[in-house]
Amino acid sequence: MPIILIIEDEKRIQDIVSDYLKKDGYKVILADDGIDALTILKNNSVDLMILDIMMPNMDGYSVCKQAREISNLPIIMLTAKQEEVDKLRGYELGADDYVTKPFSPNVLMAKVRVLLKRTGHSESVVSTLQAGKITLSPMSREVFVEENPVSLTHTEYEMLFLFMRNPKQVFSRDQLLNRIWGYEFEGTSRTVDVHVKNLRRKLGNEGCHIVTLIRSGYKFEVMEYE
Numbered sequence: 001m002p003i004i005l006i007i008e009d010e011k012r013i014q015d016i017v018s019d020y021l022k023k024d025g026y027k028v029i030l031a032d033d034g035i036d037a038l039t040i041l042k043n044n045s046v047d048l049m050i051l052d053i054m055m056p057n058m059d060g061y062s063v064c065k066q067a068r069e070i071s072n073l074p075i076i077m078l079t080a081k082q083e084e085v086d087k088l089r090g091y092e093l094g095a096d097d098y099v100t101k102p103f104s105p106n107v108l109m110a111k112v113r114v115l116l117k118r119t120g121h122s123e124s125v126v127s128t129l130q131a132g133k134i135t136l137s138p139m140s141r142e143v144f145v146e147e148n149p150v151s152l153t154h155t156e157y158e159m160l161f162l163f164m165r166n167p168k169q170v171f172s173r174d175q176l177l178n179r180i181w182g183y184e185f186e187g188t189s190r191t192v193d194v195h196v197k198n199l200r201r202k203l204g205n206e207g208c209h210i211v212t213l214i215r216s217g218y219k220f221e222v223m224e225y226e
Helices: 011-023 034-043 060-068 084-093 105-119 154-165 173-181 190-209
Strands: 003-007 027-031 048-052 075-079 097-100 129-131 134-137 142-145 148-150 210-213 217-220
Touching: 003 011, 003 034, 011 027, 011 105, 027 034, 034 048, 034 060, 048 060, 048 105, 060 075, 060 084, 075 084, 075 105, 084 190, 097 105, 105 154, 129 154, 134 154, 134 190, 142 190, 154 173, 154 190, 154 217, 173 190, 173 217, 190 210, 190 217
Parallel strands: 003 027, 003 048, 048 075, 075 097
Antiparallel strands: 129 134, 134 142, 142 148, 210 217
8 A cells, every 4th residue: 555645734735635545545644844754754664745845844845855865755746836946946856746736636646646656667577778887777666877876766767767768769858748747747848857957967977878959859879988
């Protein structure tokens, strides 16, 4: 039974989200603020986090940043902030998706199901992928540069997996949104650019495999080393 951590200081919203999750068969853990959430995350096995941004003591951005230091679990941000810059900030810190208040509980549940499906999808039977000094193991969902492990969010992992399975194939930003997110997305194609930027940074020099094609999108090019 997947375990969902809800961090939300509004009791009404907390109750609504919790009720919908329980009806879908999920186990729910509740936190009223970010400090409690991080304590729960450190001491419990959690499969997905639904995180409000505006909270007392510690805002959702700070929670997301610290959560990414200890876990790669999927994170959905729940927010009244509708500006693109606010959403991009969350993606830069490692959030996987957004739901904007007021929201449809059914849309939120659909996003939860998709993210959890991505966490344990059947593509794990694919053999180990290798490109340059990058090794990706679908069986364990681990990524290494040389022998050093690279900590990726679920979205970053899925993007790298897609690129490495389809070397030299050009993906437009819209195609990446459709293939990676797989549902009606609240945001713009700039979201793809943020995730590519984060992925390149984490891969270090090996990030050069991800090539930008002006006005076309991105492709994964297997570089030859001397």
